[in-house]
Amino acid sequence: MNPVDAALRVAVLVSGGGTNLQAIIDAHSRGTLDIEPVLVLSNNAQAYGLVRARTAGIPAKCVPHASFPDRASFDEAISAQLDTVQADLILLAGFMRILTPGFVAKYAGRLLNIHPSLLPLYPGLDTHRRAIEAGDAWHGSTVHYVTEKLDGGPRIIQGRVPVAQDDDAESLARRVLAVEHEIYPEAVRLIASGRLTCRDGDAFLDNRKLDEPLQLGEFPTLSAT
Numbered sequence: 001m002n003p004v005d006a007a008l009r010v011a012v013l014v015s016g017g018g019t020n021l022q023a024i025i026d027a028h029s030r031g032t033l034d035i036e037p038v039l040v041l042s043n044n045a046q047a048y049g050l051v052r053a054r055t056a057g058i059p060a061k062c063v064p065h066a067s068f069p070d071r072a073s074f075d076e077a078i079s080a081q082l083d084t085v086q087a088d089l090i091l092l093a094g095f096m097r098i099l100t101p102g103f104v105a106k107y108a109g110r111l112l113n114i115h116p117s118l119l120p121l122y123p124g125l126d127t128h129r130r131a132i133e134a135g136d137a138w139h140g141s142t143v144h145y146v147t148e149k150l151d152g153g154p155r156i157i158q159g160r161v162p163v164a165q166d167d168d169a170e171s172l173a174r175r176v177l178a179v180e181h182e183i184y185p186e187a188v189r190l191i192a193s194g195r196l197t198c199r200d201g202d203a204f205l206d207n208r209k210l211d212e213p214l215q216l217g218e219f220p221t222l223s224a225t
Contacts, residue, residue, distance in 0.1 A: 006036075007034055007035055007036040007192070008034070008035045008036065008088045008089055008188075008191065008192045009035075009036050009038045009085065009086055009087050009088045009089070010024070010035045010036065010037050010038065010087065010088065010089045010090075010091060010188065011037075011038055011039040011040070011041065011082050011085060011087035011089070011090050011091070012024065012037070012039075012040045012041070012049075012053075012090075012091045012093050013040075013041050013042070013078070013090065013091070013092050013093065013095040014040060014041075014042050014047050014049030014050070014093050014094055014095055015042060015043055015044050015047055015049075015094055015095050015096040015097070016044070016047055016048065016049065016094045016096070017047070017048045017049060017094070018040075018047065018048055018049025018050075018052045018053075018093060018094065019094075019177060019180075019181065020091075020093040020094060020114055020180055020181065020184050021040065021049050021052055021053065021091075021093045022052050022181075023180070023181035023182075023184055023185055024037070024091065024093075024184065024185055024188060025037065025052065025053075025056045025058070027185040027188075027189075029056070032185070032189070033185055033188060033189055033192065034189075034192050034193075035089075035188060035192050037053075037056070037058045038058075038059065038085040038086070038087060039058070039059050039060070039061065039081065039082070039085045039087065040052075040053035040058050040059070040060045040061075041060075041061055041062075041063060041078060041081055041082075042060075042061075042062050042063075042095075043062070043063060043064060043065040043074075043095070043096075043097055044062070044064070045062045045064060047062075049093070049094070050062060059085070061081060063077050063078055063081065065097060071097075071098070071099075071100050072100050072102065074097070075099060075100045075102065075103040078103070079103060079106065082107075087110075088110065089110050089111075089112065089188070089191060089192075090107055090110055090111045090112070091112050091113075091184070091188070092111070092112065092113040092114070092146065093114065093184070095113075098150070099146070101148045104146055104147060104148050105148075107146075108147075108198070109145065109197070109198035109199070110198075111145065111146040112143060112144070112145060112146065112156075112187060112188075112191075113143070113144055113145075113146050113151070113153070114141060114142070114143050114144075114180055114183070114184050115127070115141065115142050115144065115151045116128065116140075116141045116173070116176050116177075116180070117130075117131065117139065117140070117141065117142065117151075118138065118139065118140045118141075118142060118158055118160065119142040119144060119151055119152075119155055119158075119213075120152070121136075123150050123151035123152065124150065124151065126169075127139075128169040128170075128172045128173045128176065129169040131163060131172070132163060132167060132168070132169065132172065136163055137162065137163055138160045138161070138162060138163060139160070139161055139163050139172055139176060140158055140159050140160035140161055140176060140179055141158065141159055141176050141179055141180045141183060142155050142156075142157070142158045142213060143155075143156045143157050143158075143183050143184055143186075143187040143213075144156055144213075145198045145203060147201070154198060154201065154202055154203040154210065155203070155210070155212075155213035156187045156190070156196065156203055156210065156213055156214065157183045157186055157187050157190075157213055157214040157215070157216060158183065158213045158214070158215055158216065159176075159179030159180065159182060159183045159215075159216040159217075160179070160215065160216075161175045161176055161179055179216065182216055183216050186216070190205065
């Protein structure tokens with residue numbers, strides 16, 4: 001880890017467009033997120049997230065998963081890249097690969113994901129369609145620490161949007177994505193400030209266990225120092 005008072009060294013893993021990556025980049029550029037982006041990695045050479053990183057002057061690399069015989073060897077290659085840049089925090093931002101238990105254990109407490117549902121509702125894929133078909137009044141997204149359980153790690157912060165009667169999966173996804181661009185930088189900000197930690201499989205804010213995730217808009221002191 002970095003010395004005390006040094007900026008948190010952050011790496012981001014992407015597979016596609018990287019809009020959540022861009023939200024992190026923008027917050028850092030505005031001076032509202034005190035981190036040092038050190039690497040963006042993708043398993044997809046065509047991922048636009050790599051372009052976003054290079055435009056922002058962040059080192060960007062592709063490690064194609066198809067070049068490896070199994071998940072474990074791919075994860076080892078990713079891990080080597082992360083260790084080379086001494087990443088303190090690793091953000092999954094639309095990274096469409098299931099990580100091995102060994103990888104997750106190695107970076108326990110330093111690995112975050114954003115998932116487009118109000119977890120524990122709807123882990124996995126097709127969350128927007130599932131929320132509409134269930135008749136949910138609210139939908140949203142959750143930032144959580146990553147554990148071996150798919151989308152099941154300690155929840156940090158959620159952002160909610162109402163489900164409209166005329167919503168389809170695409171229209172609902174657009175509104176949820178806008179919320180994601182707010183809550184992911186906020187979660188990183190809390191970690192960078194030292195207020196948020198993960199210990200023994202639980203999330204703690206200001207040394208108090210988070211039994212329920214923070215809700216965007218209901219905690220006006222989230223960004224307080």
